[in-house]
Amino acid sequence: MSSGNPDDPEAxxxxxxxxxxxxxxxxxxAEDHPMPAGTNWTRLLQSLVAVAGTGDVATRAMRRVVKExxxxxxxTSKVVFNYENLAKAxxxxxxxxxxxxxxxxxxxxxxxxxxxxxxxxANDLAVETLCLAAGVTHSDAKxxxxxxxxxxxxxxxxxLLRYLNDLLTGTIQSPIPNSVPARAVELMPSVADGWRVLxxxxxxxxxxxxxxxxxxxxxxxLAHKNTTSSFPNMAAADALCERxxxxxxxxxxxxxVGGSARQTDLQELSGIHKKQIGLVIVAEEEARFAVAFxxxxxxxxxxxxxxxLMQIPVTDLPFALLLTGLGWASRPETxxxxxxxxxxxxxxxxxxxxxxxxxxxxx
Numbered sequence: 001m002s003s004g005n006p007d008d009p010e011a012x013x014x015x016x017x018x019x020x021x022x023x024x025x026x027x028x029x030a031e032d033h034p035m036p037a038g039t040n041w042t043r044l045l046q047s048l049v050a051v052a053g054t055g056d057v058a059t060r061a062m063r064r065v066v067k068e069x070x071x072x073x074x075x076t077s078k079v080v081f082n083y084e085n086l087a088k089a090x091x092x093x094x095x096x097x098x099x100x101x102x103x104x105x106x107x108x109x110x111x112x113x114x115x116x117x118x119x120x121x122a123n124d125l126a127v128e129t130l131c132l133a134a135g136v137t138h139s140d141a142k143x144x145x146x147x148x149x150x151x152x153x154x155x156x157x158x159x160l161l162r163y164l165n166d167l168l169t170g171t172i173q174s175p176i177p178n179s180v181p182a183r184a185v186e187l188m189p190s191v192a193d194g195w196r197v198l199x200x201x202x203x204x205x206x207x208x209x210x211x212x213x214x215x216x217x218x219x220x221x222l223a224h225k226n227t228t229s230s231f232p233n234m235a236a237a238d239a240l241c242e243r244x245x246x247x248x249x250x251x252x253x254x255x256x257v258g259g260s261a262r263q264t265d266l267q268e269l270s271g272i273h274k275k276q277i278g279l280v281i282v283a284e285e286e287a288r289f290a291v292a293f294x295x296x297x298x299x300x301x302x303x304x305x306x307x308x309l310m311q312i313p314v315t316d317l318p319f320a321l322l323l324t325g326l327g328w329a330s331r332p333e334t335x336x337x338x339x340x341x342x343x344x345x346x347x348x349x350x351x352x353x354x355x356x357x358x359x360x361x362x363x
Contacts, residue, residue, distance in 0.1 A: 009046070009047035009048075009049075009050035009051050010022050010047070010051050012043060012044060012046075012047035013025045013026070013029075013044065013047050013048055013051055016035070016039060016040075016044045016047075017029060017033075017035075022051055026048070026051075026052055026057055026058055026061045027057055027061075029048070029060075029061035029064050029065060030057045030058075030060035030061040030064065032064055035068075039068075040353065041065060041068040041069040041350070042069050042343075042344075042345070042346055042350050042353045042354070042357070043353065044065055044069075045065045045066060045069040045338055045343040045345060046342060046343035046344060046357075047343070048061065048062060048065050048343065049062075049338055049339055049342055049343035050342070050343070059335070062335050062338065062339070063332055063335055065338075066329075066334050066335045066338050066345065067329045067330075068329075069338070069343075069345050069346075069347075069350070070323055070328040070329045070334050070345050070347060071329045071347060071349060072323060072324045072325055072326060072328060072329065072347040072348060072349065073348070073349065074232055074236075074295065074324040074325050074326070074347075074348060075297065075325075075326055076225060076229075076232060076295070076297050076325065077225075077297065080221055080224065080225075080228075081228040081231035081232075081235075082224075082227075082228050082231060086224055087125060091125055092125065092129050092132075094123060094125070095119075095123045095125040095126050095128070095129035096129055096133075096202050098119045098122055098123040098126055099111060099116070099119050099126055099129065099130060100202070101119075102115040102116070102118055102119040102122075103115060107195065107199045108130065108133065108195060108198050108199055108202065109165075109168075109195030109196070109198075109199065111130070111161065112161075113154050113155075113157040113158035113160075113161055114154060116130070116157045116161065117152065117153075117154050117157055120151070120152060120157075127141075127152055127157070127160070130164070131160075131164075132184075133184065133198050133202070134164050134167055134168055134183060134184055134187075134194070134198070135182060135183040135184030135185065135187065136164070136167075136182075137223065141160060144163070145159050145160055165195075167181060167183055167194070168183070168187065168191065168193075168194030168195050168198070169191075169192065169193065169194060169195070170191055170192055170194070184198075184214075185210070185213045185214050185217050186201065186206070186210045186213070186214075229295070230256065230257075230295075232295035232324045232325065233256075233257050233278065233293035233294065233295050233324070234257050234258040235324075236257075236293055236295075236322050236324050236348055236351075237253060237257040237258055237259070237278060237279065237293060237322075238258060239348060239351055240279070240291070240322060240351055240354065240355070241253060241259075241279070243351060243352065243355045244281070244355060244358070247355060247359060249281060249355075249358060249359065249362050249363070250281070250282045250283060250362075251279055251280060251281050251282060252265070252266060252269060252279070252280045252282060253278070253279050254266050254277065254278045254279065256275075256278060257278040257279070257293050259279075261280075263275055263277070266278075266280050269282070269287050270287045270290045270317055271287070271315055271317060272290060272312060272313060272315060272317065272319070274311065274312045274313070276292040276293075276294070276308065276309060276312055277290055277291075277292060277312075278291055278292055278293040278322075279291040279293075281358055281361070281362045282362075283362050283363070287317055288317075288318070288361045288362045289317070289318045289319070289320070289358050289361045289362055290317055290318070290319045290320075291319070291320050291321070291322055291354075291358075292309060292312065292319070292320075292321050292322070293321075293322050293323075293324075294306075294308075294309060294321065294322075294323055294324075295323070295324045295325045296323070296324075296325040296326075296327035296328055297325045297326060297327055298325075298326065298327045299327045299330045299331050300327070301325070301327050302325070302327030302328050302330070302331045302333070302334065303331055303333050306331065306333045306334060306336070306337055307333075309321060309337055310336060310337065310340060314340060314341070318342075318344070318357075318361050319341050319342075319344065320341065320344035320345070320346060320354060320357060320358075321337060321341060321344065321345050321346065322346050322347070322348075322351075322354065323345060323346070323347050324347060324348055328345075328347070344357060
């Protein structure tokens with residue numbers, strides 16, 4: 001479907017809706033009438049922002065168009081990024097064997113801080129594996145015992161072992177009513193000898209029902225997804241940059257989205273001093289366009305991320321948002337982003353439209 005004269009926003013809205021008066025066109029959109037399959041929602045959104053007011057009808061029309069323009073098929077619950085760099089089950093088995101071999105009595109509970117440190121030197125998954133066996137994440141343990149970039153010290157490991165021993169023998173009590181200390185699910189709600197349970201499991205294997213219980217309380221891939229939360233933005237940047245390169249459009253890509261440019265350099269180049277700047281389009285050594293990337297699997301994340309994006313100042317430099325994830329289309333707060341950034345909201349579904357938008361300013 002043609003999108004009308006791009007320099008005449010009113011003409012774009014009229015043609016898209018088949019109406020003859022702009023007020024009727026906005027009302028048509030607000031009433032959620034079916035639109036042709038080929039509707040260029042991103043172009044329509046940019047035009048609607050230019051001509052719509054702030055009344056109730058305009059707000060409902062904006063919500064309808066933003067919902068379509070911000071629709072994304074990226075569902076991070078269905079994919080896993082960076083699997084090749086994730087520790088595998090065999091890696092944890094190797095770490096367990098290292099721990100047991102270092103223990104004076106051949107059990108996990110018999111480890112001393114000195115031997116645990118030696119195990120860590122031999123296998124850098126040793127301490128993490130012991131923490132996971134007890135139901136403690138390694139990142140939490142490092143925070144609790146203030147482990148620096150140089151790694152665990154013997155004194156810190158002694159504190160860790162004291163904590164794990166109290167946790168696994170039921171010595172620790174929760175200070176909060178109607179709660180119990182967080183242990184591995186197979187040790188809940190309390191045990192008298194958790195070390196014995198862990199030694200039995202590491203020798204004989206974990207029953208399948210325990211594995212399912214672990215997934216239920218931890219969520220499938222939850223911890224790994226948290227560590228790879230920026231990867232959808234990198235994937236979107238990959239796809240956009242590939243298209244830009246094919247068109248011969250020059251750009252600078254931030255390291256935060258898989259490029260080599262420093263964030264500070266992009267801020268200086270664009271004149272926008274916010275860390276969200278992910279891509280700056282360059283022509284004749286000058287910034288011509290900028291793009292920010294943001295991913296939100298749910299509405300709550302979209303609301304939080306949207307608040308940050310709203311802090312990006314509006315300047316003379318044309319600016320677009322490349323949004324991925326199911327959360328954006330569902331949130332009315334996304335409408336504010338559309339108004340703030342002249343309707344230039346895009347997803348992986350309409351990357352070609354973003355490239356055309358960039359080309360208007362870069363060539």
